Amino acid sequence: MNSELLTLGIESSCDDTGLAILRGQHEVLSSALSSQIASHSRYGGVVPELASRMHQEAILPLLEQVLEEAGVSEPASQIGLIAVTAGPGLIGSLLVGVMTAKALAQGWNIPLVGVNHLEGHIFTNVAANNDLKPPFISAIVSGGHTELVLVKDFGSYELLGSTRDDAAGEAYDKVAKILGLGYPGGPVIDKLALQGDPASYQLPTPLSGTDEIEFSFSGLKTAAVTIVRKAEEAGQQLGLENFCASFQRAVVSSLTNKTALAVKKTGVRRLTLSGGVAANSGLRAALTEMSDKRGWELFLPPKAICTDNAVMVAAAGYSNFMRGITSDMTLSPSPSWEIW
Ligand code: KG4
Numbered sequence: 001m002n003s004e005l006l007t008l009g010i011e012s013s014c015d016d017t018g019l020a021i022l023r024g025q026h027e028v029l030s031s032a033l034s035s036q037i038a039s040h041s042r043y044g045g046v047v048p049e050l051a052s053r054m055h056q057e058a059i060l061p062l063l064e065q066v067l068e069e070a071g072v073s074e075p076a077s078q079i080g081l082i083a084v085t086a087g088p089g090l091i092g093s094l095l096v097g098v099m100t101a102k103a104l105a106q107g108w109n110i111p112l113v114g115v116n117h118l119e120g121h122i123f124t125n126v127a128a129n130n131d132l133k134p135p136f137i138s139a140i141v142s143g144g145h146t147e148l149v150l151v152k153d154f155g156s157y158e159l160l161g162s163t164r165d166d167a168a169g170e171a172y173d174k175v176a177k178i179l180g181l182g183y184p185g186g187p188v189i190d191k192l193a194l195q196g197d198p199a200s201y202q203l204p205t206p207l208s209g210t211d212e213i214e215f216s217f218s219g220l221k222t223a224a225v226t227i228v229r230k231a232e233e234a235g236q237q238l239g240l241e242n243f244c245a246s247f248q249r250a251v252v253s254s255l256t257n258k259t260a261l262a263v264k265k266t267g268v269r270r271l272t273l274s275g276g277v278a279a280n281s282g283l284r285a286a287l288t289e290m291s292d293k294r295g296w297e298l299f300l301p302p303k304a305i306c307t308d309n310a311v312m313v314a315a316a317g318y319s320n321f322m323r324g325i326t327s328d329m330t331l332s333p334s335p336s337w338e339i340w
């Protein structure tokens with residue numbers, strides 16, 4: 001380990017441009033994000049063309065900002081590594097980050113490492129906790145992914161289960177769209193859910209009866225949409241808070257049930273949560289309660305770094321680099337890079 005090495009992390013796989021400078025594995029010297037949510041929300045989701053153009057506009061000003069905030073005036077001699085998300089993600093968005101990273105690595109003559117975005121999410125918790133060591137189970141729950149991964153060691157992963165169809169965050173976003181709550185849907189539904197009664201509406205907990213570690217959210221979404229439509233047709237007012245609470249309970253139950261199954265099947269009782277949905281208050285509370293009762297060791301990331309950011313990318317890149325992994329100038333984006 002080289003606890004003094006400075007890593008510049010770059011994230012541009014979806015709709016957030018993130019840059020960060022990390023010292024060693026844990027010390028964040030600077031981190032900056034440019035969220036595109038306001039531009040995409042009027043379309044109800046991420047528009048890929050718009051996303052890549054906005055990354056292009058944001059990336060160099062953010063670079064200047066993180067260098068300055070970290071007190072790096074001579075990057076060629078002070079930065080020791082550039083870590084960039086190379087996939088999975090939107091091709092045009094990934095291209096902006098990867099090409100910028102390659103240009104900087106070549107110009108400054110420093111090593112480069114392409115990072116898998118999902119490995120990045122796992123490292124959210126590693127960056128935030130000095131004492132998190134493998135093995136642990138990582139629940140990655142975002143707008144694009146719902147995966148339970150066994151981290152046997154850094155760099156050694158086993159996919160325990162994933163979603164058959166929609167990701168959990170995607171279900172939040174789709175239901176929010178039907179309710180006219182805008183994009184992204186997770187934070188709004190979460191807030192409304194806190195004021196509602198989860199027993200008000202009957203919504204199914206997906207795959208609750210099976211002994212398989214897998215998720216499915218499209219049936220739940222359809223059930224939710226059907227309730228909304230029926231209420232509209234009957235001219236009835238939907239109890240928005242109650243409906244959101246019922247929907248949230250179904251999603252959270254599915255996530256916690258399958259996490260418990262993963263603990264049972266692997267015997268690993270240390271857990272981490274990451275991805276945008278890790279900011280969900282219902283999920284955080286339910287997993288905390290379950291962990292307290294069952295004696296699991298739970299690591300929750302600070303809410304601010306649940307969604308996509310460059311700290312996680314720098315942390316994963318640093319770990320790879322310490323294991324001897326680097327990329328060369330042939331690095332190119334892999335929109336559907338499967339790491340496990
Ligand atoms: O990790 P992320 O920024 O991007 C992906 O890699 O997908 O996650 C974004 C997703 C969106 O679907 C958003 O609705 C969801 O995370 N999200 C939430 C909450 N905050 C963000 N979902 C539920 N509750 C929240 N509080």
Ligand code: ZN
Pocket residue numbers: 117121142275276307308
């Ligand atoms: Zn993500």
